Amino acid sequence: MNQFSLDKFKNELSQLRAYLQHIQNVNEVIGYAPVETDSEVITMLIEKLRKQEFDSNFRINRKTFEYKAVIISLYGTLERTIENWVKEYLDALSGIVTDYAKLPDKIKDNHFKNSLELITDKLSKKDIAPKYQHLRKEEVLKILNQCVEQGTEYKFNADAFLLSSGNLKHDKIAPILANLDIDLKQTTFLKDKSENEKKAIYALIDELVERRNEVAHGSDSVIDNLLEVSLIEEHIINLEIYVSAIFDILNQRLIRFEAEESGAFFFSKHSEGYGLAT
Numbered sequence: 585m586n587q588f589s590l591d592k593f594k595n596e597l598s599q600l601r602a603y604l605q606h607i608q609n610v611n612e613v614i615g616y617a618p619v620e621t622d623s624e625v626i627t628m629l630i631e632k633l634r635k636q637e638f639d640s641n642f643r644i645n646r647k648t649f650e651y652k653a654v655i656i657s658l659y660g661t662l663e664r665t666i667e668n669w670v671k672e673y674l675d676a677l678s679g680i681v682t683d684y685a686k687l688p689d690k691i692k693d694n695h696f697k698n699s700l701e702l703i704t705d706k707l708s709k710k711d712i713a714p715k716y717q718h719l720r721k722e723e724v725l726k727i728l729n730q731c732v733e734q735g736t737e738y739k740f741n742a743d744a745f746l747l748s749s750g751n752l753k754h755d756k757i758a759p760i761l762a763n764l765d766i767d768l769k770q771t772t773f774l775k776d777k778s779e780n781e782k783k784a785i786y787a788l789i790d791e792l793v794e795r796r797n798e799v800a801h802g803s804d805s806v807i808d809n810l811l812e813v814s815l816i817e818e819h820i821i822n823l824e825i826y827v828s829a830i831f832d833i834l835n836q837r838l839i840r841f842e843a844e845e846s847g848a849f850f851f852s853k854h855s856e857g858y859g860l861a862t
Contacts, residue, residue, distance in 0.1 A: 585669070585672060585673060585676060585831060585834050585835045585838060589668070589669060589672060589831070590828070590831050593661065593665050593827060593828075593831075594824065596657075596661045596665075597661065597820055597823065597824055600654060600657055600658065600661075600820060601817070601820060603653075603654065604654065604813050604816060604817065607650055607813060608813060610633070613630060613633060614630070614633045614634055616630060618630055618631075647810055648810065651799075651810045651811060651816075652799045654816055655792070655795050655796050655799050656796060656799055656800070658792055658796075658816075658819060658820065658823060659752075659792055659793060659795075659796035661823070662752055662789070662792070662823060662827065663752050665827055666752060666757060666760070666827075666830065667746055669830065669831065669834060670742060670745055670746055670760065670764070671742040671743075671746075673764065673834045673837075673838065674740040674742045674745065674764075675739070675740075675742070676838055677740075677838065677841060678738055678739050678740060680838060680841045680842050680845055681841055681845060682736055682737070682845075683735055683736055684731045684732075684734075684735045684736070684738045685735050688765045690763070690765040691763075691764060691765050692731075694744075694745065694763040694764075695728070695731065695740060695741065695744060695745070696728065696732070698741075698744035698745060698747055698763070699724055699725075699727075699728045699741045699744040700728075701744070701747060702716075702719070702724055702741060702743060702744045702747065703721045703724050703725060705747075706719075706747065707719060707720070707721045707724065708721070715743075716743065719743060724741050724744070727739060727740070727741050728741060745760060745763055745764065746760065748760065751793055751797065752789075752793060753789065753790045753793045754786035754789050754790055755790075757789075757830075761830070761833070764837075765837075766833055766834070766837055767833075768829065768830065768833055769782070770833060770836075771829040771830070771832045771833035771836070772832060772836075773825060773828060773829035773832050774829050785822055785825060785826055786826075788818070788819060788822040788823075789822070789823070789826055791819075792819055792823070795811075
């Protein structure tokens with residue numbers, strides 16, 4: 585895991601905040617009362633905006649469009665970031681722990697089981713989902729076989745750890761991390777928070793997913809559930825806390841593996857006379 589990945593995620597949130605600020609700026613312009621010193625062009629533009637806002641249908645449509653754009657973008661950031669980081673984590677892990685046999689049994693067992701499910705369920709359908717169309721059953725099986733038979737210079741079927749990555753509520757994200765032998769609650773971002781505070785963070789993630797589903801499925805309830813800018817900002821802050829916690833725990837785990845591998849390297853060399861004297 586590298587800082588660039590975290591910075592990229594935070595930059596996406598910054599862009600959303602900039603869009604929300606733009607919405608607020610437009611609303612302020614609409615509410616501005618022109619004075620005599622204003623140019624004719626400025627007055628004319630403000631009147632045009634006001635005229636549109638006086639049309640209740642346009643006003644509702646504009647707010648609905650802005651709301652949909654923000655919710656879809658927020659959820660897209662969540663899903664894309666989680667999927668990318670799981671793959672990045674597994675790639676980094678295979679570079680740190682060079683012997684597949686040394687990996688925790690939980691990771692190896694889930695890799696085996698999920699790779700088979702990827703082949704038999706996702707890649708054996710007549711219509712393969714777009715997210716799996718870059719995969720081939722033979723390649724997935726070859727990678728799995730290399731892990732089991734060869735052990736070194738291996739790589740993971742990373743997509744096998746993301747079989748349930750649609751509609752990423754907290755109760756789906758936690759098992760994805762658990763399959764990697766990771767407990768999200770151990771991150772320093774959440775350790776100091778009470779159970780109620782943690783539940784509130786998870787609940788806002790779940791609410792974001794529900795709102796995204798309403799938008800994606802064209803639910804009539806969307807118009808009744810529009811959020812004010814301040815409440816959308818609350819979702820952005822919550823998402824930043826939650827996803828940063830995931831980055832933190834993935835990074836912690838890789839550092840731990842690096843430390844363990846360094847120790848193993850030292851002791852193996854020590855037994856051959858290369859280590860420091862004790």
